[in-house]
Amino acid sequence: MSLSRRGFIxxxxxxxxxxxxxxxxxxxxADSSEPVDAVDLSTSYDFYTGSHQxxxxxxxQRHCIFMTFDLVAGATSKDxxxxxxxWSAAIAQLQAGRxxxxxxxxxxxxxxxxxxxxYGLSTAGLTVTVGLGPGVFDxxxxxxxxxxxxLAPLPALPSESLDPKLTGGDLSVQACADDPQVVYHxxxxxxRLGRGVVEVGWTVMGFxxxxxxxxxxxxxxxxxxxxxxxNVSTEAQRAEFVxxxxxxxxxxxxxxxxxxxxQMDIEIWDSATxxxxxxxxxRTKVAGAxxxxxxxxxxxxFHATAGxxxxxxxxxxxxxxxxxxxxxxxxxRRGYNFTDGLNEAGQLDAGLLFIxxxxxxxxxIRLQTKMGRSDKLNEYITHVGSGVFFVPPAPKPGHxxxxxxxx
Amino acid sequence: MSLSRRGFIxxxxxxxxxxxxxxxxxxxxADSSEPVDAVDLSTSYDFYTGSHQxxxxxxxQRHCIFMTFDLVAGATSKDxxxxxxxWSAAIAQLQAGRxxxxxxxxxxxxxxxxxxxxYGLSTAGLTVTVGLGPGVFDxxxxxxxxxxxxLAPLPALPSESLDPKLTGGDLSVQACADDPQVVYHxxxxxxRLGRGVVEVGWTVMGFxxxxxxxxxxxxxxxxxxxxxxxNVSTEAQRAEFVxxxxxxxxxxxxxxxxxxxxQMDIEIWDSATxxxxxxxxxRTKVAGAxxxxxxxxxxxxFHATAGxxxxxxxxxxxxxxxxxxxxxxxxxRRGYNFTDGLNEAGQLDAGLLFIxxxxxxxxxIRLQTKMGRSDKLNEYITHVGSGVFFVPPAPKPGHxxxxxxxx
Ligand code: HEM
Ligand code: HEM
Numbered sequence: 001m002s003l004s005r006r007g008f009i010x011x012x013x014x015x016x017x018x019x020x021x022x023x024x025x026x027x028x029x030a031d032s033s034e035p036v037d038a039v040d041l042s043t044s045y046d047f048y049t050g051s052h053q054x055x056x057x058x059x060x061q062r063h064c065i066f067m068t069f070d071l072v073a074g075a076t077s078k079d080x081x082x083x084x085x086x087w088s089a090a091i092a093q094l095q096a097g098r099x100x101x102x103x104x105x106x107x108x109x110x111x112x113x114x115x116x117x118x119y120g121l122s123t124a125g126l127t128v129t130v131g132l133g134p135g136v137f138d139x140x141x142x143x144x145x146x147x148x149x150x151l152a153p154l155p156a157l158p159s160e161s162l163d164p165k166l167t168g169g170d171l172s173v174q175a176c177a178d179d180p181q182v183v184y185h186x187x188x189x190x191x192r193l194g195r196g197v198v199e200v201g202w203t204v205m206g207f208x209x210x211x212x213x214x215x216x217x218x219x220x221x222x223x224x225x226x227x228x229x230x231n232v233s234t235e236a237q238r239a240e241f242v243x244x245x246x247x248x249x250x251x252x253x254x255x256x257x258x259x260x261x262x263q264m265d266i267e268i269w270d271s272a273t274x275x276x277x278x279x280x281x282x283r284t285k286v287a288g289a290x291x292x293x294x295x296x297x298x299x300x301x302f303h304a305t306a307g308x309x310x311x312x313x314x315x316x317x318x319x320x321x322x323x324x325x326x327x328x329x330x331x332x333r334r335g336y337n338f339t340d341g342l343n344e345a346g347q348l349d350a351g352l353l354f355i356x357x358x359x360x361x362x363x364x365i366r367l368q369t370k371m372g373r374s375d376k377l378n379e380y381i382t383h384v385g386s387g388v389f390f391v392p393p394a395p396k397p398g399h400x401x402x403x404x405x406x407x
Numbered sequence: 408m409s410l411s412r413r414g415f416i417x418x419x420x421x422x423x424x425x426x427x428x429x430x431x432x433x434x435x436x437a438d439s440s441e442p443v444d445a446v447d448l449s450t451s452y453d454f455y456t457g458s459h460q461x462x463x464x465x466x467x468q469r470h471c472i473f474m475t476f477d478l479v480a481g482a483t484s485k486d487x488x489x490x491x492x493x494w495s496a497a498i499a500q501l502q503a504g505r506x507x508x509x510x511x512x513x514x515x516x517x518x519x520x521x522x523x524x525x526y527g528l529s530t531a532g533l534t535v536t537v538g539l540g541p542g543v544f545d546x547x548x549x550x551x552x553x554x555x556x557x558l559a560p561l562p563a564l565p566s567e568s569l570d571p572k573l574t575g576g577d578l579s580v581q582a583c584a585d586d587p588q589v590v591y592h593x594x595x596x597x598x599r600l601g602r603g604v605v606e607v608g609w610t611v612m613g614f615x616x617x618x619x620x621x622x623x624x625x626x627x628x629x630x631x632x633x634x635x636x637x638n639v640s641t642e643a644q645r646a647e648f649v650x651x652x653x654x655x656x657x658x659x660x661x662x663x664x665x666x667x668x669x670q671m672d673i674e675i676w677d678s679a680t681x682x683x684x685x686x687x688x689x690r691t692k693v694a695g696a697x698x699x700x701x702x703x704x705x706x707x708x709f710h711a712t713a714g715x716x717x718x719x720x721x722x723x724x725x726x727x728x729x730x731x732x733x734x735x736x737x738x739x740r741r742g743y744n745f746t747d748g749l750n751e752a753g754q755l756d757a758g759l760l761f762i763x764x765x766x767x768x769x770x771x772i773r774l775q776t777k778m779g780r781s782d783k784l785n786e787y788i789t790h791v792g793s794g795v796f797f798v799p800p801a802p803k804p805g806h807x808x809x810x811x812x813x814x
Contacts, residue, residue, distance in 0.1 A: 037447075042445075111677075118627075119631065180587070187755060188755050203748055220526065222591070337591075
């Protein structure tokens with residue numbers, strides 16, 4: 001867009017001061033000098049990949065549906081076993097770009113076993129990640145002896161306002177891919193395969209994406225801020241902070257998953273001044289730099305002051321969350337944006353599907369206890385949904401998820 | 408996926424008949440011999456393109472948000488004029504990959520005029536298409552003399568069950584792009600620019616996509632069927648069926664837009680036999696061929712019989728909708744799939760955001776009157792939302808949408 005078109009806009013409308021606010025200071029977000037930006041939909045992940053389930057260290061895809069399931073009354077450990085074996089087989093097929101059964105049976109009196117809407121689509125980097133909630137290890141199924149040591153419902157935490165309909169879950173399924181129809185199909189057909197054994201609990205449909213061209217570019221959340229700049233990103237960090245290694249043998253290579261549905265109050269956020277937004281996060285907006293630096297990946301200096309006051313407010317989101325101020329603690333965040341459409345004020349709502357992985361749920365509890373008390377961000381967000389799950393390691397070929405539980 | 412893995416799945420689970428239904432007859436939907444499937448996000452459309460707004464003849468993108476707006480009480484024609492000029496300027500910026508204002512004002516006490524979440528993203532083929540509802544030409548604004556000849560609220564139609572909260576609208580905005588965040592941002596920032604003059608009415612967030620590799624491949628709806636096989640697709644057809652040319656001068660090159668939110672009852676659909684599904688559409692599922700042919704683009708033969716009965720049921724969806732049985736009538740369909748998450752039965756719901764373009768709304772009324780009475784598909788769908796709009800032609804450079812109304 002050339003300056004002349006900007007000039008036009010300010011003067012458009014023949015006598016009416018039309019569109020004057022528009023275009024003033026508009027910022028190009030697509031830089032045409034960058035390499036062509038394209039999503040490769042042919043990526044695929046093997047389900048029997050190694051020690052860990054995919055969808056955790058996997059680079060975030062553009063779409064995600066997170067869904068929880070609850071065991072129906074009377075479900076037995078055998079029912080759960082069959083479900084996990086069935087889901088494992090189905091996920092292996094789905095990630096390889098196949099249907100879970102026949103979408104057009106040859107016998108006309110038969111009912112299709114796959115719903116068909118992903119037929120003809122590419123794998124689109126689909127990953128399906130299954131977690132087991134605390135309920136799996138309660139008295140109902142007789143599996144209590146196998147409970148992962150640290151798996152228990154999260155305690156009440158400061159400043160949350162959880163909706164009971166969006167809380168808990170015996171199982172979680174996180175399906176992510178670069179094609180929304182592939183994600184929808186995976187979740188729909190897994191839910192169908194679960195009928196009779198599990199009922200659907202709560203769900204969040206997320207989106208988000210890494211930006212054009214540059215490798216290291218960080219996606220933005222719906223507050224307009226880069227989200228994921230300082231994150232667990234190397235295998236060494238994952239070994240230290242994510243994968244479980246001091247638990248029962250069956251749990252080795254697994255991890256804990258904390259999922260939160262966090263509503264944003266974007267009306268209020270959008271009318272906050274630039275200064276307030278900078279203070280809330282402790283970072284600038286376009287660059288995503290710490291207020292003590294100029295570039296996104298500059299290390300924040302939490303001791304720097306100006307005029308006797310800390311430059312990064314101690315109650316800013318990053319000051320409260322950073323490892324420097326939490327005895328080195330880190331979690332792997334893998335969040336997605338969501339909108340449920342129109343909110344009560346008749347505006348497009350917004351939120352963050354926060355999903356984090358860690359080798360102890362205590363990491364989340366510690367951070368959120370502190371942030372729930374004093375994070376400046378709290379004025380603009382509400383935690384409404386919550387669940388904690390143990391994500392077992394990936395099965396070896398010839399086996400299925402959490403098979404050792406049923407020894 | 409090799410046969411051996413299929414063999415494994417059927418025998419997985421060491422002694423438990425696990426996952427037996429899964430994998431039996433599984434069908435590959437990704438054919439690795441096809442060229443790499445990728446979405447090019449660098450496509451962009453100029454807003455001042457020619458005679459017609461984009462988003463109509465434009466190849467469907469993967470995401471779409473459709474939103475209606477209603478003028479607030481007391482809004483004047485001047486208010487509408489300023490809004491259309493402002494939106495035009497903003498849309499031109501958005502489609503060119505720019506923000507609509509500053510996302511990080513230099514003055515820290517200022518409030519950002521762009522919400523920022525699309526900053527750094529590619530244009531992603533964004534098209535924003537604006538329509539004017541019948542209300543724009545009622546007594547309120549004094550524009551009645553300019554009413555496009557055929558613009559009037561749709562009459563009640565058979566078998567619909569419209570929700571008043573999802574009906575009508577003074578303005579419509581259809582934003583489509585290959586990146587959901589680009590679509591979200593466009594709608595959010597246009598809605599913000601409209602505050603004080605319009606309120607949000609109803610909205611549907613759609614997705615869908617053309618499939619891997621092959622040029623002519625047709626996307627599937629959430630019933631698993633190819634949708635769009637026989638559609639208005641050439642410029643000659645658009646000239647005949649889509650663009651308005653016998654109306655007021657300002658309306659030439661415009662078109663009528665009918666939007667319907669159609670809920671699917673996928674529980675019932677998923678348990679219907681293959682024969683029933685074939686009969687409902689008059690087409691097969693994998694190939695999408697008419698029941699009288701074998702390939703997708705074979706022309707259906709509505710006269711062919713077997714055993715004295717028509718092969719394509721006269722009450723099948725395609726028999727009722729096809730031009731052969733409607734004196735040559737055609738409409739341009741540009742639909743998207745949607746899901747609102749969990750329905751009352753606790754299952755992932757599904758539906759079709761039906762958007763069609765035509766040079767007379769009578770085309771839709773005639774078809775839907777007939778289909779609403781006897782379409783076999785009616786057992787599985789419910790029309791819950793509805794609106795009709797006149798989509799003015801694209802503005803010439805230096806002008807804005809529907810400028811001639813305010814002459
Ligand atoms: C809607 C809610 C939230 C939003 C919008 C949000 C946004 C952000 C942003 C913009 C950053 C700075 C960029 C980066 O380093 O990624 C950040 C950092 C971070 N956030 Fe959040 N966040 C939210 C909730 C949470 C929650 C619930 C937690 C955990 C309890 C959390 C933990 C962290 C951590 C650990 C960092 C990295 C801090 C550092 O090392 O500098 N965030 N978040
Ligand atoms: C959820 C609702 C609907 C579904 C699932 C659906 C699905 C389909 C399918 C699968 C086809 C065959 C493939 C094709 O030619 O595109 C088709 C054709 C068609 N549909 Fe629909 N449709 C729906 C609603 C409607 C409505 C409301 C109308 C208009 C009133 C309509 C008009 C047509 C037309 C004109 C054709 C082409 C028929 C031909 O020329 O053979 N459809 N639809």
